[in-house]
Every structure is written in structure tokens, then in C-alpha cells.
Amino acid sequence: xxxxxxxxxxxxxxxxxxxxxxxxxxxxxxxxxxxxxxxxxxxxxxxxxxxxxxxxxxxxxxxxxxxxxxxxxxxxxxxxxxxxxxxxxxxxxxxxxx
Numbered sequence: 001x002x003x004x005x006x007x008x009x010x011x012x013x014x015x016x017x018x019x020x021x022x023x024x025x026x027x028x029x030x031x032x033x034x035x036x037x038x039x040x041x042x043x044x045x046x047x048x049x050x051x052x053x054x055x056x057x058x059x060x061x062x063x064x065x066x067x068x069x070x071x072x073x074x075x076x077x078x079x080x081x082x083x084x085x086x087x088x089x090x091x092x093x094x095x096x097x098x
Contacts, residue, residue, distance in 0.1 A: 003036055003093060003094040004091065004092065004093050004094075005025075005029055005032070005033055005036075005091070005092045005093075006089070006090065006091045006092070007025055007026055007029045007089075007090055007092075008087060008088065008089050008090070009023040009024050009025065009026070009070075009087070009088065009090065010023070010024075010085060010086065010087050010088075011023050011072060011082050011083060011084055011085065011086050011087075011088060012024065012084060012085075013084050014064075014069070020071040020072060020073055020074075021071075021072045021077060021082060021083070021084060022069040022070060022071055022072065023052075023069070023070045023072060023082075023088055023090055024064075024067050024068075024069055024070075025061070025067050025068040025069070025070060025090075026067065027066055027067045030063075030066065030067040030068045033046065033061070033068060033092075033094075034046075034063075034068075036094060037094055040094060040095075040096060040097055041097075042060075042097055044062060044063050045060040045061060045062045045063075046060060046061045046062075046068065046094065047059075047060050047094070047095040047096070047097060048060065048061055048070075048092045048093060048094055048095055049092070049093045049095055050070055050090060050091070050092050051090070051091045051092075052072065052076060052080045052082065052088050052089070052090055053079070053080040053088075053089075054079075054080070055076050055079045055080050057073070057075075057076055058095065059071050059073070061092075070090060070092070
């Protein structure tokens with residue numbers, strides 16, 4: 001199974017660690033990622049290198065309601081114009097656990 005994923009999603013705000021917004025991964029892609037990430041999870045989270053636009057960053061996806069959420073930190077939001085309701089293209093690569 002591949003360790004690279006691409007998807008599109010709309011940024012949303014969710015009560016969690018500020019100043020993050022989140023991009024939900026589609027359920028079908030989340031299921032594929034969960035299978036590919038077996039043994040890489042840590043407390044349900046999966047470490048990834050994500051790219052939105054020209055910005056690449058390392059973060060951890062976490063599961064919520066049957067899908068993974070990608071946290072988008074403030075620096076990435078500013079650099080790529082990500083705001084609540086903005087549709088973005090995301091590419092991910094799984095990373096090994098630390």
C-alpha cells in the first residue's frame with residue numbers, strides 16, 4: 001500500500017488546540033490511510049509530512065468521527081490563505097513514529 005495520499009477538503013474550525021484550523025480527510029481516504037499507517041500510529045495519531053500549496057510541514061493527523069483531521073497551524077494558514085470555509089488541496093506522506 002502507498003504511503004502518499006492526496007485529497008481536497010474545506011478548512012473548518014473545531015474546538016481544540018488554537019490557533020489551528022483543520023482539513024478533514026474524506027472517509028474513504030481515511031480508511032486507506034489507517035490501513036497504510038498500521039504500526040505507525042501513536043495514541044491514534046499518525047505523523048505525516050503535509051503540503052498545502054507551496055508550504056510543506058510536519059504534523060500529526062488525528063482521528064475524529066471515522067476520518068482523520070489535518071491540523072493547519074497559523075503559519076501555514078497565513079502563507080497559503082487558508083481560512084474557515086476555504087477549499088484546499090492537500091498531499092500527505094506518512095512518516096515513521098519518532
